[in-house]
Amino acid sequence: MGRFIYRRLIHGLIVILGVTVIVFVVTRMVGDPVQVMLPLESTPEQRAAFEKKLGLDRPIPIQFLEFMGNMARLDFGDSLWQKRPAMDIVFEKLPMTILLTAVGIGFACVLAIPLGIIAALRPGGAVDRVTVFGSLLGLSVPQFWLGLLFIVVFAVQFKILPTSGAGTPSHILLPALTMGLPTLARLVMLVRSSMIDELNRQYVKTSFAKGLPFVRVVGLHALRNAGLPIMTLVGWEVIRSLAGYSVVVETVFAWPGIGLTAIQAIEREDLILIQAIVFTAAVCVVVINIAMDFIYKLIDPRLKLT
Amino acid sequence: MTPPRTDTLEQALAENRFEWWNSVCELGRELKRDKPGLIGVILITSLVLMAVFAPYIAPHDPAAQDLTARLAPPVWYDKGTWDHMLGTDHLGRDVLSRSIHGARVSLWVGAAVVLCAGGFGVVMGLMAGYLGGRTDAFIMRWIDTQVAFPGLLLALIILAVIGPSLTTVVVVLALNGWMVYGRMTRSAVLSIRQSPYVEAAEVVGCRWPRILFRHILPNLTSPLLTLGILEFARIVLAEAALSFLGLGIQPPATSWGLDVAMGKNYMFMAWWLVTIPGCAIAVTVLAINLVASWLRLISDPQEREKQFARHMAKGMRKNMQAEIDKERQPETS
Numbered sequence: 001m002g003r004f005i006y007r008r009l010i011h012g013l014i015v016i017l018g019v020t021v022i023v024f025v026v027t028r029m030v031g032d033p034v035q036v037m038l039p040l041e042s043t044p045e046q047r048a049a050f051e052k053k054l055g056l057d058r059p060i061p062i063q064f065l066e067f068m069g070n071m072a073r074l075d076f077g078d079s080l081w082q083k084r085p086a087m088d089i090v091f092e093k094l095p096m097t098i099l100l101t102a103v104g105i106g107f108a109c110v111l112a113i114p115l116g117i118i119a120a121l122r123p124g125g126a127v128d129r130v131t132v133f134g135s136l137l138g139l140s141v142p143q144f145w146l147g148l149l150f151i152v153v154f155a156v157q158f159k160i161l162p163t164s165g166a167g168t169p170s171h172i173l174l175p176a177l178t179m180g181l182p183t184l185a186r187l188v189m190l191v192r193s194s195m196i197d198e199l200n201r202q203y204v205k206t207s208f209a210k211g212l213p214f215v216r217v218v219g220l221h222a223l224r225n226a227g228l229p230i231m232t233l234v235g236w237e238v239i240r241s242l243a244g245y246s247v248v249v250e251t252v253f254a255w256p257g258i259g260l261t262a263i264q265a266i267e268r269e270d271l272i273l274i275q276a277i278v279f280t281a282a283v284c285v286v287v288i289n290i291a292m293d294f295i296y297k298l299i300d301p302r303l304k305l306t
Numbered sequence: 307m308t309p310p311r312t313d314t315l316e317q318a319l320a321e322n323r324f325e326w327w328n329s330v331c332e333l334g335r336e337l338k339r340d341k342p343g344l345i346g347v348i349l350i351t352s353l354v355l356m357a358v359f360a361p362y363i364a365p366h367d368p369a370a371q372d373l374t375a376r377l378a379p380p381v382w383y384d385k386g387t388w389d390h391m392l393g394t395d396h397l398g399r400d401v402l403s404r405s406i407h408g409a410r411v412s413l414w415v416g417a418a419v420v421l422c423a424g425g426f427g428v429v430m431g432l433m434a435g436y437l438g439g440r441t442d443a444f445i446m447r448w449i450d451t452q453v454a455f456p457g458l459l460l461a462l463i464i465l466a467v468i469g470p471s472l473t474t475v476v477v478v479l480a481l482n483g484w485m486v487y488g489r490m491t492r493s494a495v496l497s498i499r500q501s502p503y504v505e506a507a508e509v510v511g512c513r514w515p516r517i518l519f520r521h522i523l524p525n526l527t528s529p530l531l532t533l534g535i536l537e538f539a540r541i542v543l544a545e546a547a548l549s550f551l552g553l554g555i556q557p558p559a560t561s562w563g564l565d566v567a568m569g570k571n572y573m574f575m576a577w578w579l580v581t582i583p584g585c586a587i588a589v590t591v592l593a594i595n596l597v598a599s600w601l602r603l604i605s606d607p608q609e610r611e612k613q614f615a616r617h618m619a620k621g622m623r624k625n626m627q628a629e630i631d632k633e634r635q636p637e638t639s
Contacts, residue, residue, distance in 0.1 A: 011451070012454075015451050015454040015455065018451055018455070019455055022455075022460060023463065026464055026467050026468075124616075133342075136592060136595050136596065136599070137588075139539075139591070139595055140539070140588050140589075140592035140595055141587075141588045141591075142543055142547065142563075142587045143547070144547060144563075145566055145580070145587065145588070148580050148584070151573075152573060152577065152580075156574060243455075243456035243457065243458065243459065244457070244458040244459035244462070247458065247459075247462070248547050248550070248551070251551060262459060263462070266463065266553070267552075269466075277459065278459050278460065278463065281456035281459050282455065282456055284456075285454050285455070286454060
């Protein structure tokens with residue numbers, strides 16, 4: 001167990017290091033930060049002063065070491081756009097994205113598991129066909145378009161929900177629905193296929209034969225054994241959303257989360273804020289990955305953690 | 307029966323063509339049984355044809371502006387004209403022509419990314435699975451690390467710094483998506499490399515590239531094909547999302563995602579600007595998904611067995627019913 005935690009932490013550090021190196025290389029070597037961040041008409045003196053302020057006049061290896069040191073202290077410097085520490089902005093926006101992800105994926109899970117089980121009970125039946133086709137449709141519709149569609153229908157035609165922004169609880173409904181629907185589609189397909197496999201196993205027949213109640217066999221025995229791939233997918237969806245895939249939904253609904261901030265930072269060419277955001281996203285991915293491994297262990301105690 | 311000897315190259319080729327045609331016919335028969343798959347294949351074929359012949363089909367130049375006819379509604383409205391069947395956008399460009407040309411970008415990006423990412427991933431997976439040892443450890447560690455990257459964010463940043471264009475979109479998406487192919491190829495190679503014919507090839511003295519590409523790779527065709535098609539659907543969506551965010555295809559060119567993003571500002575007066583390109587994306591991806599799920603069904607032996615059993619059961623039920631009916635006939639008459 002100790003060895004497992006040690007190995008996962010080392011791997012997590014490699015991931016974070018890799019991400020920061022890529023961001024560093026892309027921002028320092030491929031693009032010239034001064035040229036990117038200052039307006040075109042700025043004088044050479046202004047450029048030199050700016051270079052000095054950011055420490056860009058020193059050799060690249062020294063810059064890199066300093067960048068690493070600052071990163072370890074969670075200090076990326078002040079955002080050029082908002083003129084305050086970049087990490088403060090990130091910590092302000094991150095909870096909004098976590099909230100959106102939790103509501104969206106929570107909604108998907110709550111619907112997907114019963115739907116998938118009902119479809120799996122009669123493969124090839126009417127309910128099953130409708131569910132499968134619905135999921136295929138859900139997988140095929142682009143998320144940003146779905147969001148715009150929801151805005152037109154619920155916010156403009158019926159005027160029952162706000163179009164964008166955050167604040168009241170009703171603001172979260174449309175973005176969470178948009179975020180959850182593709183997840184719902186993927187999840188239903190997976191619950192269905194793994195439940196079909198599970199329900200054909202001998203132990204299910206035995207349980208029925210000895211007279212266990214239907215709900216107990218399907219909902220407890222079979223579902224628990226089908227649980228591992230389902231958990232993997234849910235974890236993967238959470239990771240995806242925190243690792244930047246919420247950008248699309250947040251842009252459509254102007255949801256003030258980390259994805260919207262990332263796209264705004266890219267538009268304003270605020271390299272410091274971008275670095276802070278990517279670093280945070282990488283840390284989130286690593287933390288969730290490790291947490292997922294422990295959840296596997298809880299679901300299936302036979303698993304050996306290596 | 308021994309195969310007939312082929313003396314000339316032409317003869318061999320002709321025979322080969324015959325076999326190839328046979329397998330196509332068999333696929334066609336397979337397809338007739340699966341209605342959704344058939345619909346998917348027909349849709350994809352017509353989309354590809356539409357993309358290839360876009361300049362001849364499209365009624366207008368997709369970039370031609372006509373400010374006197376801006377925001378014209380589709381033909382079924384009072385103000386609509388047959389000249390612009392699906393209306394025009396805020397610069398008076400024909401929506402139908404733009405959607406037809408948009409298919410080119412989406413399918414081109416999808417195909418290019420699947421080929422690049424697939425090629426690289428498969429080569430990496432083959433080497434990792436066959437060579438084993440340090441190569442395997444290195445490649446797998448690389449894949450594990452890259453899978454844990456916040457891929458989309460990195461893609462957005464690289465696109466923003468280097469400058470978005472068709473080529474950069476393809477490169478960035480390919481760099482982001484090759485890992486799936488690598489993992490799948492490796493696990494398949496691990497099971498195949500123990501088989502007698504691979505051992506035989508080794509004993510005969512084939513070098514490893516020959517074993518990999520001539521003896522192992524052909525066995526991976528069907529799972530790789532299914533994966534490639536699924537990835538194609540994902541890439542079409544990803545390209546649309548990148549273009550929607552303004553970091554994909556850039557304005558003089560056309561793309562469905564770009565058209566949705568531009569139509570967004572006029573969404574409340576002109577719904578068709580957002581709806582039509584959006585529907586185009588959805589239909590394309592749905593068609594690809596239908597084909598992929600059909601392919602998965604016919605290439606998975608377990609699924610085939612189930613299908614066969616179901617078919618047999620149906621036949622038996624019919625026969626039994628017929629016999630019961632036959633027995634009943636004398637009684638009733």
